[in-house]
Amino acid sequence: MNNCVSRRSFLAATATAATLSVAPAKIARAGQFTGKIKKAVKYGMVQDDMPIEDKLRMVKDLGYDGIEPQASHGKRHLDVTAAEFARAAEKVDLPIHGVINSDDPD
Numbered sequence: 284m285n286n287c288v289s290r291r292s293f294l295a296a297t298a299t300a301a302t303l304s305v306a307p308a309k310i311a312r313a314g315q316f317t318g319k320i321k322k323a324v325k326y327g328m329v330q331d332d333m334p335i336e337d338k339l340r341m342v343k344d345l346g347y348d349g350i351e352p353q354a355s356h357g358k359r360h361l362d363v364t365a366a367e368f369a370r371a372a373e374k375v376d377l378p379i380h381g382v383i384n385s386d387d388p389d
Contacts (some may be wrong), residue, residue, distance in 0.1 A: 340377075350377055351382065
C-alpha cells in the first residue's frame with residue numbers, strides 16, 4: 284500500500300484549500316437583517332378553559348404572531364373542528380403558521 288503523497292497532489296490540495304479559505308469571505312457577505320422574526324405558539328400549550336376565540340385573542344395579546352394547531356390521524360387534539368378553528372383565527376386576526384401532524388403512522 285502506497286501512503287506517500289506526491290508533490291503534485293500536495294500542491295493541488297494546498298492550492299484548493301487556500302482558494303476555498305478566501306472564497307467564503309467574498310461570497311457569504313450578508314446584509315443587515317431588516318425583517319422581523321415571527322413567533323408562534325402551539326395551540327395545545329394554551330391550557331385555559333375558555334372559548335376558542337378568547338384563547339386565540341389571549342395568544343395575540345401576549346405578543347405572538349401566530350398559532351399552530353395539531354392534527355393527528357384518527358385522534359382529536361382540537362376542542363373544535365378545523366373549520367371553526369380557521370374562522371376563529373381569522374376573526375381574531377391571528378395567522379395559522381402551520382399545522383403540526385402526528386409522527387405515528389398508525
